[in-house]
Amino acid sequence: MGLNVYNTLTRKKEPFHPIEEGKVRMYVCGPTVYNYIHIGNARPAVVFDTVRRYFEYRGYKVNYVSNFTDVDDRLINASKARHQSVPEIAEQFIKAYKEDTGALNVQPATVHPRATETMPEIIAFINKLVESGFAYESNGDVYFRTRKFKEYGKLSHQSIDDLKAGARIQIGEDKEDPLDFALWKAAKPGEIKWNSPWGDGRPGWHIECSAMVEKYLGDTIDIHAGGTDLTFPHHENEIAQSESLHHQTMAHYWLHNGHIQINHEKMSKSIGNVILVHDLIKKFDPQVVRFFILTVQYRHPINFSDALLNDAVQAFGRLKTAHYNLSHRLNESESAANETIVEKYRKPFIEAMNDDFNTANAIAVLFDAARDANIALQNESSTIEELQAYLQVLTELPAVLGLTLADDTDRIVDRDVEALIQNREEARKNRAFDVADAIRDQLKEAGIILEDTPQGVRWKRGNV
RNA sequence: GGCGGCAUAGCCAAGCGGUAAGGCACGGGUCUGCAAAACCCUUAUCCCCGGUUCGAUUCCGGGUGUCGCCUCCA
Known part of the structure; x- marks a missing residue:
């Protein structure tokens, strides 16, 4: 078609x-x-x-x-x-x-x-x-x-x-x-x-x-x-x-x-509810704004609110997390992607876009891929080719929508942080969990969230 | 008054003839030393009334509600 x-x-x-x-x-x-x-x-x-x-x-x-x-x-x-x-x-x-x-x-x-x-x-x-x-x-x-x-x-x-x-x-x-x-x-x-x-x-x-x-x-x-x-x-x-x-x-x-609405009414100067992009992207990741716009079919109106944008932050975060967790697991390994798996998502994605650029459905394909990727990630018998395929899907398809899921935060940590993570690993090995948890809390204060996985500790930046 | 869009779970949003994708939130569970992340389960008389059809959320008619264009506003 x-x-x-x-x-x-x-x-x-x-x-x-x-x-x-x-x-x-x-x-x-x-x-x-x-x-x-x-x-x-x-x-x-x-x-x-x-x-x-x-x-x-x-x-x-x-x-x-x-x-x-x-x-x-x-x-x-x-x-x-x-x-x-x-x-x-x-x-x-x-x-x-x-x-x-x-x-x-x-x-x-x-x-x-x-x-x-x-x-x-x-x-x-x-x-x-x-x-x-x-x-x-x-x-x-x-x-x-x-x-x-x-x-x-x-x-x-x-x-x-x-x-x-x-x-x-x-x-x-x-x-x-x-x-x-x-x-x-x-x-x-x-x-x-x-x-x-x-x-x-x-x-x-x-x-x-x-x-x-x-x-x-x-x-x-x-x-x-x-x-x-x-x-x-x-x-x-x-x-x-x-x-x-x-x-x-x-x-x-x-x-x-279609138009964008604020509280279900027209955005206009006379109502005084105009939101400038300039201001909005100070509060929200511009990628999330783009993602949010694309969650609705382009001909329909979109209602804008902070609450809706916050939901989009969560949703988009889910996609990014899946991508990041794949990258973490694959690390440096170079391998061809399993084409059958890539096609499994590419096909419905194209089908969705072929239907008058139905980005809402195209994004649903992304979530399907993320869920399946997470399952594959938990399955010890998944091959590199399979995981590589999910990474490929979660890179290639979002790019068509102008979205990048790849982690863009600064991955360089200073030596002190590095040392703390090492110390915690030692403590965990020795089952000194109170020490380990204290370090984890300390790093959390500093905006670094640790996640233990079978493949070792994984960290990301985050607030709170 | 003329022309048009929309009405689907707590919220957002697809589907548009064969009894409902996806996401957020809530609740329960699994995994974990504990977490996190993740996974599984749970949640819908598809605005109302008629009609067509074996069968309608999906088509047709009517109604209600809502948003918009008809003002150099994207």
């Missing part, structure tokens, strides 16, 4: 067929860089990074493009508030974005285009729309003639007349129709601006994505993705712009991730 993906356009799961054999062209709408990213921004980054990793795992070459919106109203407002220029603010938060997503083990995109660096293409795009009658200039602004694009509403499955009720015209706008949207906005005095055939100004939000997709990926791409809220109007508008110009499908598959 091949890969099936849920397509917002058709509201169905469809078999995935790339335009070009063995290659995937995908575009993911990126952030507006006027602040640190919140966990809602992190979800698409993590989810679609996982999609990308899975494609690569299956042998595809992925051209992954994700933009930075580095000029818009919010950046201009931030610029005024902070008395910094728009480029300065953008630069600062692009850097922060890379740090935060990097911590979540999100790989950099193949290309991260910026709106301000795509200006010639954006202006040319608008120009062609004006020439073909799909757009018109009005007092220095340029608007898209929405009704002229007959398929408008096909992505969000809304009829144009239903949409009309919700459309509004802002003060100062001069549209022919309330549904029309801005491609270019005339600069107000003092605002950052670029020269264009319609006077100084800056691009509207939707046009940058159309221009970037065209520039970096072509007229038709495989996958276009983003948060569910982007379905309308952002993606609908992108389709209108690109397809009225190119006369061909903009993207074959439209993927949208």
